Amino acid sequence: MKIGYARVSTQDQKLELQISELEKYGCEKFYKEKKSAIKDRPELDRMLAHIRKGDAVVVWKLDRLGRSLRHLIDLVTLFKEKGVDFISLNDNIDTTTIQGRLIFNIFASFAEFERELISERTKAGLKAAREKGRVGGRKPGLTDAAKTKAWAAHHLAQQDELSATDIINQLGVSKATYYRYLEWAQKNLENRPKRRITNSRSAEK
Template structure:
């Protein structure tokens, strides 16, 4: 037997779940999971519990898409998970129902937009790296130990200065110093 299961979320305790709860109740939700958590927070126990309870034929109802996830990629992943369970998603405010042809079209448009966004970010990153390389920059953070510091380390080690003191004097972490020393040939 299939059921309509609801999920509502607010970001802070100052906000009220009443509007969402009322809309989900009117939509015929059998049970509603409620949560106070940021949309960006991936650790949402109530959402996870709801997803664990979804069965084939169930409908996960939400008031608005942004209640399920603020990030489009995360939202797409969640809807994919819902579909692998044989369930569907219904967003009351946006009128999206993935059990209908129009709802599937809207969902696929969102999926295409997410892929487009990922490709744009990748393209911009690659262009930025290419421009930096053209200016002689290799990328990443500049080395913490330059040639002058490397010479100072060698002198201090030769003088018997403890490694902890060397790191402190040069303003570098001990792990950075040990990584540098591991690259030197004995």
């Protein structure tokens, strides 16, 4: 199924142009977003929860989907893992073709290069701070309460029944904390508690 995703950043802007182009391309289902690129996007979360192998996500332009190059690469990587193709009408990107995959691989290389540069600069800054007697960086590890929520977040995400926004609201954490919990849980799967972890609300019942 061809799935169209359209977004404008304010309520005053119109979606009609994007929807019209997506309809011409043959999209059968649409997710329509009126949110800023830096805020939560519930329609994007809904789409990510419902796409299935064999689907194709279609956007009018690349900047309608990703809030940054890194975010865009992460999303298309997720599509690939799910067996979903990606098409951007105005950027001539179509991962169903060899040329489209090549272009996106180039984008991914630039994004990885940028990430490594940032990492090197961070390490250099911390080294310079230590040499001057200052110690920086976040303290390692999570508290026991945070670990419980991290396992709950991981369990709910694996069920694929709730959107990321729903899970965030249930656990009462920020979006950044939610994804940090998922990353921590993924790295510590071998230490996962044997007893099923539930979210804090259901545990109170």
